[in-house]
Amino acid sequence: MSKLSLFALQVLVAVVVLALWQLFSTVPLFGKILLPPFFFSNPVDVFAQIASWFASGVIWKHLAITLWESILAFVIGSAAGIMVGFWFARQPLVAAVFDPYVKMVNALPRVVLAPIFTLWLGLGIWSKVALGVTLVFFIVFFNVYQGVREVSHTVLNNGRMLGMSERQLMRHVYWPSALSWMFSSLHTSVGFAVVGAVVGEYLGSAAGLGYLIQQAEGVFDVAGVFAGMFVLSAFVLLIDMGVTLVERRLLVWRPAPADGRG
């Protein structure tokens, strides 16, 4: 199937779903409206809401805040994950001692931490960043830990026989291996950075996409909730595309993954 006809089919799905949604929420069938507007709104209202957000420019502020929170969460979480991952992988004793605690914290649903972070860090961006960091950290940490430990024995011995010192092994063998594992989970960790930001905003904030959705929900503005969701998905899709571009540049040395992603 050509790319164009595939794209046409993909668009068709959206058109059909939106048309059915509009139909069932506005035209009575057998004397009854299947999707009551109070609960389901309708596509026209939703897009009118999105258009008005962009027309008035109010959306940009929220998008910028959410983006900024996501970036901070990703950068801080990744940096911490890389450092701790390396440290644990190189110091098996430390890893063994902390193992149950790492598992415990990781098993905790991160949402329950949100109130604590709000209490500690206030309603500003930092409580959301903190939530995102707790999500990103563990993904990066586990991948880097794995990446350092699973360096091929042969490659390592080859480095040694070529005369590498411990520091050179770090730079030429452990580091690239760990980074490749981290990059292979880039989609997930970036996605979680956004999740952390939006959930944090939803639970208590004064700005951001999560705040927008929460506000709309608070006044039963279903069109506003859907509009927020659409903007959010478009936002995440764009970020994901960016990640794919970055990944393609950084992982050229890798054989194409079997699932064809990236």
Added chain:
Amino acid sequence: MNEKTPTAVALDDATVAFRLGDGRVYTAVERANLAVAPGEFVAIVGPTGCGKSTLLNVAAGLLKPAGGGVRIFDRELNGLNRDAGYLFQADALFPWKTALDNVAIGLEIAGTPRSEALTGAHKWLASVGLAHFGNRYPHMLSGGQRKRVGLAQVLIRNPKILLMDEPFGPLDAQTRQVMGNLLLDLWNADRKAVLFVTHDLEEAIALADRVVIMSAGPSARIIGDWKVTLARPRDIFETRLRPQFHDLHKEIWSVLKGEVMKGYVQSAQAAEAG
């Protein structure tokens, strides 16, 4: 052991043993004595699992012998063997580096400026026949091409000793012969001491000056040592057709055959017992 002539690699009663998970000690190689003279090409042949690779790791300093010692140019080896280049059986290239960078790294870590290292790497890639493959990553190369890069990676450092662990094992029969000829050509240029491990007797005779046979493990020993007097420089394709080659092959095989069969029986018993 002849103490008069200098040796590049000497194993003196080297015993290799591993502690198994259940506390028992498994002796892989027992009291191996072997001397490789400078410029000599020695092949070690033995049945699967006889510990030939283990012996190579001992000579590389990657593994400490449980008993006996290793001398490199008549000095006791402590830690890694810095005079040796090691060509591994499995893929050992750095997958995140291009072929060119993989070759250049050997010089770079020794402190050679990058531009100079790259010039050297270009030259070495050309001499293994990969002049135009410098910007490929290992996964974009075939198995044989990766071995060529590996050879360049090791040789660019100009080691005095070359240790090779079934380097052409994973390759198909034709590629192996081509690689064997390439190796002989490169070796002919400066005649390093080579210790070449293989399970392929024909390959061993075609390449080496001396063929050493090991018995089946555990507690494998060196049980035979033959000089190969075939004329050099050799071409593997032609050498294999010589009557002298056949006679030698027959002679060594008569000894090796028994060990190969023993090796199979023992691994079958081990599988039953385990």
